[in-house]
Amino acid sequence: MGKFTKEMVNDYAEKLLIGLTDEENLMVLSEFDKIDSDINVINEIDGIDKVLPMSWCLDDFSCELREDIAEESISIDEVVGNCDDYRVCEIKIPKVVGNNEE
């Protein structure tokens, strides 16, 4: 095993609000090792550090600001149509403030 640890993997998963089983954690560890060795392939490319990173495949997007004109919006019913718990026009979640007071 390389420089990655089970605790590291769990920490990165927790940041994403994802829980991993021990088996999944082990698979990520082996994948990290593979990626780390693969990235060395990239780092071996001559002059890689002088290349401008490519974020998008096309560089000729024409962006126009839309006119500030009010348009008819979707109905509240449509917005909450896929929500499992709401009241009238507001999505319900468990109480946030004061819920975990010691």
Add this chain to the structure above:
Amino acid sequence: MKNSLKSIVSLHSDLVSGKVSSSDLIHESLKRSHKLQDECNAFVTIMDEMSGSVNDNLLSGIPYGIKDNYSTKGILSTGSSNTLKDYVPFFSATAVSNLEKLGAVPVNKTVLDEFGMGGTGTTGHTGVVLNPWDKTRMCAGSSAGSACAVAAGVYPYALGSDTGDSIRKPAAYCGVVGYKPTYGMISRYGLFPFASSLDTCGVLTRSVEDAAIVVDGMKGIDSNDMTSWDSSSVHLFDSLDGNVKGKKLCYVKELCDINNYPDATDELKEHLSNFFETLEKCKSLGMSVREVSIDQKLLNAVGSVYVVISCAEATSNMSNLTGISFGPRSEGDNYHDMMKNYRTKGFCSLIKRRFVIGSYVLQAENKDRYFFNAQRARRLIVDRWKELFKEYDAVILPVGSGPAKFLDDSKNSKISNIEPLEEHLQIGNFGGFPSITIPNGFVSGLPVGVNITGNCYDDVNVLNIAYALEGSMDYKGMVARGYDYEV
């Protein structure tokens, strides 16, 4: 009458002449859908209540399939994920709306690898999609259900999306045509995002002509997608003339030379031999074909570049999947636990692992070494391909290492140095290049494919080369063995 096996032009002619009605076509397509669902599990949803009518457009009244990562108003759209297993959008993707305006009739939503993140057709929440040519084999992915359904003659076309090779590899494995146009030709609005800088809408068909007709119907600039561009002067179907005399093609020595694979299987040898026979057909059509050499380091980097960039973008794109405002809500004492339960139980193992990788490469301390270096390598690879396009009209290459792989991975041969051959289609996404796969023969009794990729905005040229080549072979309009049946 096997209407579903006909071309779009032929079906339109039959509809206009009254030889067949739209309801006949829809009925036949639905019957085929239910049979295929029992046999290959290609669909998330089959819409039994659809109806259509005929107008002047070639696509009117003709049934088709939609990959389940396209938003469809009022119709379940899951992305083949448990996290959206009950999600019904209140709007349709622009590409779907464009087809609807023309009178095209969707009859089912097809299975994909969860959110498009996979290449096997095995990670959708409704189960594995089987290859209609051989049910012990995979369709590849992620557009597995679409490829399966088109190959089984359910309808002439189905929508796909392509982030790495998700249209073009399933097409090869299922013996159909898979076309990914230039990035931005078709709006991505309403397509569930996977990796936004790579995601491209496209189509699977049984002929190049049908692919041109469908993308003509899907494409167009869209104010809801700033990366879409005005293609109103591009008429793909009308531009097909098969005149390719004098066109220049090249192939990459390092990918196609059998000597680079010391432990090559018989299937790989046959696949590459068949590819060189296809090149001879290109020459007989008046095209020149040259061998070019690419730095092996660049080719070896392709897979890593794809993993790093796509995982990073996916991690960000799918952070809105919380189960709070949409998706099936999970239990929890607080909103944090609710979201964690939802994401932990909802995503398949593969997706969770990719997210963690994406998170890792985006951390401030890792970003330069992993994410930015992958983006730098992406530019080097794309620049090398653009150099080729200064001299050549297109790059022609075999798709993968042979026919569809077994679902049971223990039956698949492991070949050294094979990754660049398996992964080179991702270069089409790095550069946003138009890229099409067509069937070019059989290996082990199963279809294999050849890919043609050209420069951005040069879709007409790419399609014409594919159209001419298709005409010189015997695989146009092919359906899987056993699916050429009467309904």
